[in-house]
Amino acid sequence: MNEPLQDAILSGLYDSTYPGHELLSPKLLQNMKDDNIWLTLRQELLSCQSFTWAIAFVTQDMLVPFKVVMADLARQKVAGTLITGNYLAFNDPKVFHELLKIPNLNVRIAQKDGFHAKGYLFEHEDWQTIVIGSANFTRSALLRNYEWALKVSSRENGALTQQVASQLQELSKDSQPLTLDWLKEYESGWVRPQVQARPRQAPAPEITPNQMQKAALKELQGLREAGQERGLIVSATGTGKTYLGAFAVKDFKPRKFLYLVHREQVAKKALASFYRVIGGDRRDYGLLTGHKHELQCKYLFATVQTLSQDDLLASLAATEFDYILIDEAHRAVAPSYQNIFAKFKPAFWLGMTATPERMDDQDVYRLFDYHLAYEIRLRGALEEKMLAPFHYVGVEDYEVDGQSIDETTNLRNLLNPERVDYVLQQLDYYGYCGDCAKGLVFCSRQAEARELARLFSARQHPAVALTNEDSENRRAQVVDQLEQGKIEYIITVDLFNEGVDIPALNQIIMLRNTQSSIVFIQQLGRGLRKYPGKDYVTIIDFIGNYKNNYLIPITLNQDPSRSIDRARAESKLPGFIDVSTINFSQVASEKILASLDRIKLDSIKELRQSYFDLKKKLGRIPLLLDFDRYGSTSPTVFANNQSLENYGQFLVKMDEQVQLSRAENAVLSFVTKELLNGKRPHELVLLHLLLTQDKVSQNEFEQALHNCGAYVDAAVLNSVDAILSLSFFDIKQGKTTKKAQYGNQALVERPDLFTYKLNPQLARSLREHDAFKRLFNDAVETGLALNREYDNQQQFTLYQQYDRKDVCRLLNWPKDVSAPMYGYRVGKGETPIFIIYRNETKQQRSALYHNTLEDGRSLRWYTRTPRHLQSDEVQRLLTTPQMKLHILVKQSDAVGKQFFYLGQADILQETVREEELGPKKKAAVGMDLLLRHPLPAKMYELLFVE
Incomplete structure (x- = not known):
């Protein structure tokens, strides 16, 4: 290691042209789009033999991903020391409680006045690495803030390393171990540092749409201007769906408005929210429920159970309301809602839901004429800070007699006392934000839920099981007990997937197989609604030997690529959505990778399901561009599938009526297989121009390339000629050539050196055959859309x-x-x-x-x-x-x-x-x-x- 270290120091501190050692060279660490300081610290932790940190400030919100790494290090017998302190009373006592849970971490309390250090030392085999800078061990500092930290590696006898090590030894000597007695004393006198408060008399801020709500309102306005009478908004739980509806109604200025939902409690909350946004006379707002019939009000908030009563419906005119909003619109397929749809003729129906996908295959989109106005999905909502951040931890499930839990495990093993103890140990280790656990546990069977609740309670973790056999009143009582801290856990099967808000939740526990991406997101989303004092929610997923484990990283990262490469990366590496983190223990990661080895993500079976899901959403045959915009599958998956020549062929497999000539099929296959990936825009830009012009001059082509930021030179223009004339593919492959598979005929001809034209046969097909033209244009448009991921000023894009x-x-x-x-x-x-x-x-x-x-x-x-x-x-x-x-x-x-x-x-x-x-x-x-x-x-x- 001596030579590389010497090279690294010379390169980093003396002459940048000297061939240095990247992993050892001095480096400035920052938080950037695809990199952050935590990733470097994590990498050093996983490769070190021990570590010592001196960190003044530590926050609980960064301890969950740290604990995942420390649990892996504990298996390797690697331990470390953390020196922190009580300077400015910044460190919450809860932080010290959580640090004490990490068995391979020696925590010491610095005694030096004004202790404000921020240094990380890692001991490797025969060298050391230090990271010193502005970053404390907080989520904001390590993931998001504008911070600087200098990373330097050195031999043990290096002067800088010796100086840092000496300071750490002195700090450690002058510090005292973190003990329960010290913590008890600190806790008794601790006062939370005060942030600067707003003036007491400051008026409540006006409620205005956020960026995502503004975009949704614009789309709704466009629908109405186009003469449409229905629209659907998909908005993740906790993203201000009710306020968005209120903004939409305020813009419409209805003569009389109806808000329809399935629960009186929700109707009352919505009334209050609408009044805050729209204002006016409070007497204009009324309820239509089992207890109140305020039909005269301009803004009426009704339950479906009351409004759908035959006598009440009959008493109202079809034009009673000119704007109707159905909340939880995925329920609107029920007969009670259908009677209401049949009765009223408003100017506009607006549906709003967080979960349009239903497991019973009912078509929610059809009810709103397939006009999906806008989607605010989980990832976008987190990036817009509309939801509470989460820390997801995938840990391995308990092994019984050397066998991990899987789909066939019997109930006796699921309820094994040792497994229950293991689960509770993990829940305690990874913790929660708040004074006490308020968790929702999803398991696989009702009998399991009831017995787990008994076993949790017997171990001093009060829990109640709720299933679909329990009444609405019983459910409400138990939720209230959880919110008041009288119990710690509600254990259920699928009861709380959607439709019930428990904002106080600070833990979501998954003790079940991930059978569906839809259900997984629904369950995860239960804990993401913002709540006073909740900085994050901990998601703990117990991963057994389930065949569907591969769904977990794909769903969490909302990755539509169906790429094994990307799925492997997402299983191995931590993921980030703003300051939310996705973490897998090493063993859990291995279980997911094993599941990936057993699945073919781009199989026709998988694509068929994705296709029909999107067709149901759109109400028509989806095109590849639709998959790019809406779908759960990247268009490149269709292009790369070895059993498909083009998307038209896939549509035939889906029993759609698509007829292409042999020549059209060959041309469409060429564009799909060679150009649709978008890795270079040049050929796509030219074809796009020729779809609307009989001929294109070279100057026009070059200008179009400049407009999309693509480089232009003689070599690339010659290459475009070779590609579109198919001469590039005139290479023997077995008994034929790739050129022959693509029809042997140039797509584009050059009548002279400065002009491009489509070949006559292709031009005629595009004029005369609408289906072919639609598919050809779709492939070109999709390729241009996918090209957004590439740097067109270069031949290649780094890390693509x-x-x-x-x-x-x-x-x-x-x-x-x-x-x-x-x-x-x-x-x-x-x-x-x-x-x-x-x-x-x-x-x-x-x-x-x-x-x-x-x-x-x-x-x-x-x-x-x-x-x-x-x-x-x-x-x-x-x-x-x-x-x-x-x-x-x-x-x-x-x-x-x-x-x-x-x-x-x-x-x-x-x-x-x-x-x-x-x-x-x-x-x-x-x-x-x-x-x-x-x-x-x-x-x-x-x-x-x-």
């Missing part, structure tokens, strides 16, 4: 994924030579190098080469064998002026054809040497390649950490 054929195209090569390329191909001025970091079998050729990333920035790489220093290929690689080396890496062949682009690299000439590799001692040339862009911590962990 490409396969070998993509690289041939983006390097503007005249032919697709991806098939024989394997590990690399030395071009005239550019050389792509494909590295499989972890090879699965010793038999693979590339397993001989031991490609490594020893220092986070430079890779030891070898040419193919046999090669010598004087080989033509090697000489061209080493001596071509300004040769560009493009580095693409994937972890193993198991993750598919796609490689992550890590940027360009430079050859460190002094490391080039001829070596003998493998058992047969074949000659190859090895060299170190220095990445020009240091890897972010997340990318390094994804690709290079086992």
Whole structure:
């Protein structure tokens, strides 16, 4: 480690052109879009042998993700020390209580006056890393705030390291251990630091729409202006759905308005909210419930049970109301609601719901003419800070007789006393925000819920089971007991998936298999409504050997890609939605990865379900662009599916009436397979122009490329010609060519050097065949939409994924030579190098080469064998002026054809040497390649950490 450390210090502190060691080089840490200070601290924790931190301020909201890491370290017998204090009484006593729960953490209380340090020291095998800066151990500081922290690595005898270590030793010597006696004394005298309060007489602020509500109101206005009479808003629980409805009604200025819901309590709350927004005479607001019939009021808030009574309905005119809002609109498929739909003829019906997807396949969207005006989903609501943040923890479920819980586990094992003790230990360890636990536990069976409630209560954690056998009054009583702190847990099956608000919840516990993404989000969302004093909610998911485990990271990250690569990354690495965190223990992560190995995310079965879900939402055949906008599946999944040539073929499999000629099918397959991924916009831009113009000049084409921020040069224009003439694909593959599969005919012709035209047959098909034109245009539009993820000023976008054929195209090569390329191909001025970091079998050729990333920035790489220093290929690689080396890496062949682009690299000439590799001692040339862009911590962990 001595040489790399020396190189790192020289590079970081003396000369940036010196080839340094990225993982060890001095670095300024900041919180950015795809990186944050916590990711670096986490990486250091997972690789260290011990650590000592001196941190003045610690907040409870950052301890949950920290505890996940510490639990993994405990299994590896790794421990650490945290020195903190009571300066300014910032640290809440609850923080100290939570720190005491971490068995492999030695907590000490600094005795120095004004203790305000912020330093992290990590002990590695023969070196140390320190992180010092402005960041305390708080959620805001480590995830979001504008903070600076300097990371430096050094040998133990380095002066800086010795100085820091000496200070920590002195601090530790002058500190005292955190004990219950010290904590009791601190707690008795602790007063919460006061934040600057508003003036007492300040008037209540006017309620105005937030950004997402403004967007929804604009869409509703557009629907009304288009003459539509119905619209649906999907708004996650806790996102101000009632206020949004009030803003919409205020804009409409109705003669008489009806608000319809299924519970009187909800109707009363809505009345108060509408009055706050709309104002006016309080006597204009009335109730229509079992207890009150204030039918004369301008703004009427009714329960469906009362309004749907036959005699009452008959007494009202069809035009009684000119605006009707149905809350919890997913219930509107019920007969009582249908009678109301049949009776009234308002100018506009507005439906609002958090959960339009129903497990009974009833079509909520149809009730509102498939006019989905706006969606405020969970991720967007969290990013807009409309909900309380959460810390999700996926932990492994208890093992009974060496067997983990799965779908077939009998009730006796689910209720094993040792499992119950284990569950309660985890609930206590990961904790909650607040003075006492107010948790909702989801389990799989009613008998399990009742017995778990008994066992929890017997262990001094009062709990009550609620099932669909309990009355509304009983449910309300138990919820009230939980809110008042008389019980700690409600244990249920599916009763509280939606429709019931318990804002005080601070824990959600999942003791069941994740059978559905819909139910998972519904259950998670129960705890996200904001509540005084609730800074976050803890979600604890007990993960057994369930076949559907793969759904968990995909659903939490709202990832529509169905990419195994991305799902693996989401299972291994922490996720973030604003300051909410997603964390898996190492064992839980392994269980999810095992589930991923057993599922084919892009199977026709999976795509069929996704297709019909979206068709039900839209009320028509979805196009690929609809999947990009609304769906749970990325359009690229259809394009990459090996059993599908194009989306038209998929529609036929879905029993839709789509007829394409052989030539049309070939053209649509080409656009789908080669262009729709959006990795380069050039061909798509030209086709988009030619869909509306008979011919396009080169100047028009170049201007359109400039308008979308795409680079333009002679090489890329020649490449576009090669792609759209299909000459790029004129490579033998078995008995035919890829060009033949795509119809053998150019899509675009060049009548002269400065003009582009569609070939006559394609132009005629687009004019005469509406179905083909719709599918062709959809593929082009979708490709342009997907191109938003790429930097069009460059050939490649850092950390995006490409396969070998993509690289041939983006390097503007005249032919697709991806098939024989394997590990690399030395071009005239550019050389792509494909590295499989972890090879699965010793038999693979590339397993001989031991490609490594020893220092986070430079890779030891070898040419193919046999090669010598004087080989033509090697000489061209080493001596071509300004040769560009493009580095693409994937972890193993198991993750598919796609490689992550890590940027360009430079050859460190002094490391080039001829070596003998493998058992047969074949000659190859090895060299170190220095990445020009240091890897972010997340990318390094994804690709290079086992």
